[in-house]
Amino acid sequence: MRRGSIVQLIVIGVLAGAVASAVALIPNWLPTSASREAGRIDFVFWFVTWICIFVFSIVAAVTIYSVWKFRSKPDDDSDGPPIHGHTGLEIVWTAIPTLLVTAIAIVSAIVLAKNDAAGANPLRVNVYAQQFFWSYDYPGYGNKTSSILRLPVDRSVVLTMHAKDVLHSFWVPEFRQKQDLVPGLHPTLHITPNKVGTYPVICTELCGLGHALMRSRVIVMKPNAFEQWATKKGK
Amino acid sequence: MTSIAEREQHPVHHGPPRPPGGLRRLLYPGFLRAAWMAPLFFGIGCGIVVLCRWWGGWHPIWFGEIIVLVGALTAAPIGFLAGIGAFDYWVRYAIGSPTQPEDHSGHGAYSWKDYFRVNTDHKVIGMQYLATTILFFLAGGLLAMLVRAELAKPGMQFFDNQTYNGLFSVHASLMIFLFVIPAFAGLANFVVPLMLGAPDMAFPRLNALSFWLLPIAGIMMLSSFAAPGGAFAAGWTGYAPLSVHQPMGTIFFNMGVQWAGASSIMTALNFLVTIITMRAPGMTFWRMPLLVWANFTTSLLVVIATPFIAGSQFFVMFDKVMHTHFFDVAGGGYPLGYQHIFWFYSHPAVYIMMLPGFGIASEVISVFSRKPIFGYRLMALSLMAILVLGFSVWAHHMFVSGMAPWLRVPMMITTLMIAVPTGIKVFSWLATIWEGKINFSTPMLWAVGFVSMFVIGGLSGVYLGAVPIDIHTSDTYFIVAHIHYVLFGGSLFTIFAGIYYWFPKMTGRQYNEKLGKLHFWLTFVGFNLTFFPMHLIGTQGMPRRVSDYAPQFATWNLFISVASFSLGASTIVFLYNMITSMRRGAPAESNPWRALTLEWQVTSPPPIFNFDEIPQVVGNPYEYGVPGARHAILSGDRAATEAEVRSH
Known part of the structure; x- marks a missing residue:
């Protein structure tokens, strides 16, 4: 390759990378982060994003350059150079993706292990789903029930899932955590809210007629406000 | 034969x-x-x-x-x-009546009526497949337009919830079981025997039967809208126990999948036997075109995996009509069992819907770049690697399902590893284009469009493979975006590439090049405007399979709906081009693309038994630019004679 072509190729790659970075940075891709787990998941998200932008820039540069430079003239019936392969190149593009996905797998596995570990003295809450509403109870507070999930800020929470009829899925986008509720199983989900506020609870597993409307709220409160609410009799 | x-x-x-x-x-x-x-x-x-x-x-x-x-x-x-x-x-x-094993009365088409009977000619069957699957593609596309109409604004517009759930369920089922899978089978039906130098498929009567099972499956799924209680509405995934408790429409899905699945299995067996036993002399496995390799691996996937979805649907149906308890907790059933069995088919099914497209892309890219395919053997081996790895990743659809938590990390590793053979294919296509003499006719536009869109679909797949990101994006519009980049930008683009590429061979006429290019650009732009924003609203918090959504997503949804209507309209250009070109297109030469593979060495359309003599294969199929290289020798070389006639 001539030096000029290499420069052109690199310029296209940098431009493609810049466009992809703009797409990644200008819109708000992720909602507010409101839990410790969300922070870690966002880290994986951006880690993967930068790797993807890197791969995308290379592929886009080669594609755009080829489409631009290697068009045949309308009256040109000749063939291209008979290149059958290049072992070195093939080893490179097998090895580099292997390394990249291995890195992603390691980072993901570490984050997963951290997010799965509940902190000391977690607050236990039972989550109940049925067509088409959510309810919650607090075994540590005399099985106090509520139709809104109230949680204290900065305390580890273990949610235990109970499905009464069909599959549902518990999702709070601001917590980034999601767990299906399955009849007969009681999987748990760990969340450590770290931002006071009100966020939506969304059912993300198709559960029938009212699926789109199966919503609830989670209110993250200051610890003493939570204690006050939780120890009060009634709803 | x-x-x-x-x-x-x-x-x-x-x-x-x-x-x-x-x-x-x-x-x-x-x-x-x-x-x-x-x-x-x-x-x-x-x-x-x-x-x-x-x-x-x-x-x-x-x-x-x-x-x-x-x-x-x-x-x-x-x-x-x-x-x-x-x-x-x-x-x-x-019953012991006299039969005539070599009876060819059911072979070939002499009038349009011959396309409406049990025909044993693989070329006629290929056309029957394509025409039928395009009809179901239109039906599925119209359902998608209705879905987008409902989603144009928050709140309910046109449908009630049950109908809405039915719309997207039938849309997906038709597109998967009645369009993408059988459209590839149809293209391969036409092309594979020709590429192998064979007079037909190994089992022509079985081939005919596999086609006729398809309209049955499709009509069954569509007619579920007329069933009491409406169409099946538990999604194409039909997760139990919801699907068990649905109205009668569920049974239409359970049985439709059986008919379509039986069709798939029969065709796949036919391809396997044809490819193994009916290669022309000299056609070793390492001389087979990559399309044949792709259909060989796809057929292995179909034969091994399809019985699993058949089983899963029978279990749901038994739970519903015979009151068994496969997925009923109260009776000792296990709801997650459904998902494991279902995805043990349905993940390989993603490759069933993608590998034949890889084959088409390899053919088109090599021919239109006038260069040998880069790394031919590694291309074939990576198909085999995807085949094997494809069976070890099914639970990545279940990272949030509540299955055994330890299963997530191993499944994540195998899932991410599939990016390696897939990457090899993408890089090899790019290396094939590199320094080529590229002719951007319509098939090549679709093939290059496919590579670029599939890269985006593959990269969003890497996000989903990483468990922590998947936990956030599972069952959101991010998934909807991802599957459409893979199945629309991937499978559908290659189906279009294949249809335009072999159109002259199939019909004996040339399609309209300008309309073909217009079709590509309208689809390419409409596709990206429709599906790219779905990534964004997904990560921001919009779940999939909802008829109503939070007001914050209203602007993007309106934008997506408008874009999707323009995408839908682009199909009209395609249909107009196909119909008018089939009737009045310029007569096609036998080898308009100057390709080396065998199907281009016979007339367009090919003679009734494909070859007037058995071709002798002497070399590799992609030796463009190699002086004097031949893939096969036919003594009465039609292409040569025709060229000579023209030059006089």
């Missing part, structure tokens, strides 16, 4: 024998016989149900759901198949 020499001694009939006149015509295979045999079999099915229920003392004796299942969805289709004559030869053989 007879050898060519033998056939010359016993010239074949031209077309089927004339149907007899009068009442005897009712016994002649065809739609007329099907018109009374389907109701007859329906009656027999009803009789069996009523007798069993009366004998068992189950009330009511006449029970609608069972009557529909046994009479309408099982017995009547068998009657229809028997009526059109799909079983005639085997029945005659079984």
Whole structure:
């Protein structure tokens, strides 16, 4: 390759990378982060994003350059150079993706292990789903029930899932955590809210007629406000 | 099949024998016989149900759901198949009537009517497949337009929730089971025997049967809208226990999948036997075109995986109609069992819907770049690697399902590893284009469009492979974006590439190049405007499969709906081009693309038994630019003779 072509190729790659970075940075891709787990998941998200932008820039540069430079003239019936392969190149593009996905797998596995570990003295809450509403109870507070999930800020929470009829899925986008509720199983989900506020609870597993409307709220409160609410009799 | 020499001694009939006149015509295979045999079999099915229920003392004796299942969805289709004559030869053989194994009266098409009967010619069957699947593609596309119309604004517009859930469920089922999978089977049906230098598929009568199962499956899924309670509405994934508790429409899906699945398995067996046993002399595995390799690996996937979805749907149906407890916790059932069995098919199914497209892309990219495919052997081996790895990743659809938590990390590793062979394919296509003499005719536009869109779909797949990101994005619009980049930008783009590429060979006419390019650009732009923003609203918090959504997503949804209508409209250009070119297009040469593979060395359309003589394969299929290289030798080399005639 001539030096000029290499420069052109690199310029296209940098431009493609810049466009992809703009797409990644200008819109708000992720909602507010409101839990410790969300922070870690966002880290994986951006880690993967930068790797993807890197791969995308290379592929886009080669594609755009080829489409631009290697068009045949309308009256040109000749063939291209008979290149059958290049072992070195093939080893490179097998090895580099292997390394990249291995890195992603390691980072993901570490984050997963951290997010799965509940902190000391977690607050236990039972989550109940049925067509088409959510309810919650607090075994540590005399099985106090509520139709809104109230949680204290900065305390580890273990949610235990109970499905009464069909599959549902518990999702709070601001917590980034999601767990299906399955009849007969009681999987748990760990969340450590770290931002006071009100966020939506969304059912993300198709559960029938009212699926789109199966919503609830989670209110993250200051610890003493939570204690006050939780120890009060009634709803 | 007879050898060519033998056939010359016993010239074949031209077309089927004339149907007899009068009442005897009712016994002649065809739609007329099907018109009374389907109701007859329906009656027999009803009789069996009523007798069993009366004998068992189950009330009511006449029970609608069972009557529909046994009479309408099982017995009547068998009657229809028997009526059109799909079983005639085997029945005659079984009862000891004289049969003629080399009877070619069902072979070839001499008028349009020959496309509407049981035909044993792989080229006719290929066209039957394509025409049928395009019809279901249009039906599925219209359903998607209705979905987008409902989603244009928050709140409910046109449909109630049950109907809405039915719309997207039937949309996905038609697109997957009645379009992408069988459209690839149709293209391969036409092309694979030609590429191998074979006169037909190994089992032409089985081939005919596999086609006729398809319209049955498609009509079944569509007609579920007419079932009491509406169409099946548990998504194409039909997760239990929701699907068990749905109205009767569920059974239409359960049974439709059986018919479509049976069709897939039969075709795949046929491809395997054809590819293994019917290669022309000299066509070693390492000389096969990559399209043949792709269909070889796809067929292995189909044969191994499809029985799993058949099982999963039978279990759901048994739970529903026979009150078994496969997925019912109260009876000792296990709901996650459904998902494991379902995805053990449905993840390999993603590759069933992608590998044939890889094959088409390899053909088109090599021919239109005028260069050998880069790293041919590694391309074939990476297909095999995807085949093997594809069976070890199913639970990545279940990272949030509540399955054993330890299963997530191993499944994440295998999932991410699939990016490696897939990456090898993408990089090899790019290396093939590199320094080529690229001709951007319509097939090449689709092929390069496919590579670029598939890269985006592959990268979003890497996000989803990483468990922590998947936990956030699972069941959101991010998934909807991802699957459409893979199945629309991937599979559909390559189907279009294949249709335009082989159109001259199939019809003997050339399509309109300007309209072909217009179709590509309209689709390419409409596709990206429709599906790219879905990534964003997904990560921001919009779940999938909802008829209503939070107001914050209103602007993007309106934008997506408008874009999707323009995407839908681009199909009109395609249909117009196909129909007018088929009737009035310029006559096509035998080898308009100057390709080396065997299908281009015969006339367009090919002779009735493909080759007037058995081709001798002497080299690799992609030796563009190699001076004097040949893939195969045909002594009466048509292309050479034609060129000579033209030059005089």
